[in-house]
Amino acid sequence: MEFSAVLFDAAETLFTTRGSVGEIYGGVARRYGSQVEPEVIQAAFLRNFRGAGPLSLQDQKRWWKDVVYRVFNEVGMISNFDRFFDDVYERFRDSQGWILFPETLDALNELKRRGLKLGVISNFDDRIYSVLDSLGIRQFFDAVTLSSESGYCKPDPEIFEAAVRSLGVPASRILLVGDNPRDDVEAGLRAGLSAVLIDRSGRYASQSHLQRISSLNEVTGMLDGD
DSSP states (O other), X not given: OOOSEEEEOOXXXXXXXXXXXXXXXXXXXXXXXXXXXXXXXXXXXXXXXXXXXXXXXXXXXXXXXXXXXXXXXXXXXXXXXXXXXXXXXXXXXXXXXXXXXXXXXXXXXXXXXXXXEEEEEESOOTHHHHHHHHTXXXXXXXXXXXXXXXXXXXXXXXXXXXXXXXXXXXGGGEEEEESOIIIIIIHHHHTTOEEEEEOTTOTTTTOTTSOEEXXXXXXXXXXXXX
């Protein structure tokens, strides 16, 4: 298969949190008097995030505020929650909260050197633009397709259709790279794209029906047919 474009998921594919969410939340919370250990916050976050339902397309900040409120209602509410939440929300607007994976920059440079179009498809809000800017990678992307702008969340086919249109390349010539088997890879395949799962830790080794890579540097090998 000859590809003309590569489409990336964002968080946990191109970049990850600078420390665990529990560590970041806990670091900010300590300024408001909280003494809760990061591991406790992390466990509560995972429980509440997984049970929160689809990300709101109308008010994503409110959706996140509800999640964070439930976390601290569980582990111990802090004073001035509204101000605390605003501080936490802003922490994830740039490189204070995010860090590139070690190979991201090299992989993007190589793909651009080869003349491919690059895009992002993400269930993210408009903070992604400042995140990409802060991490120094926004200039690599020809298109960014967001749930908050398209009106659809992965795995809905409509957001993949929007991403294909924005790249101006037939779906059959786009390779999708993402870290979620259901929302990225399986949904991308249904939308007519080729798709590969980035699985750095081997978490999804049992899902042999999906093509997996452990580093973004392996994407160029796929383009070469290796």
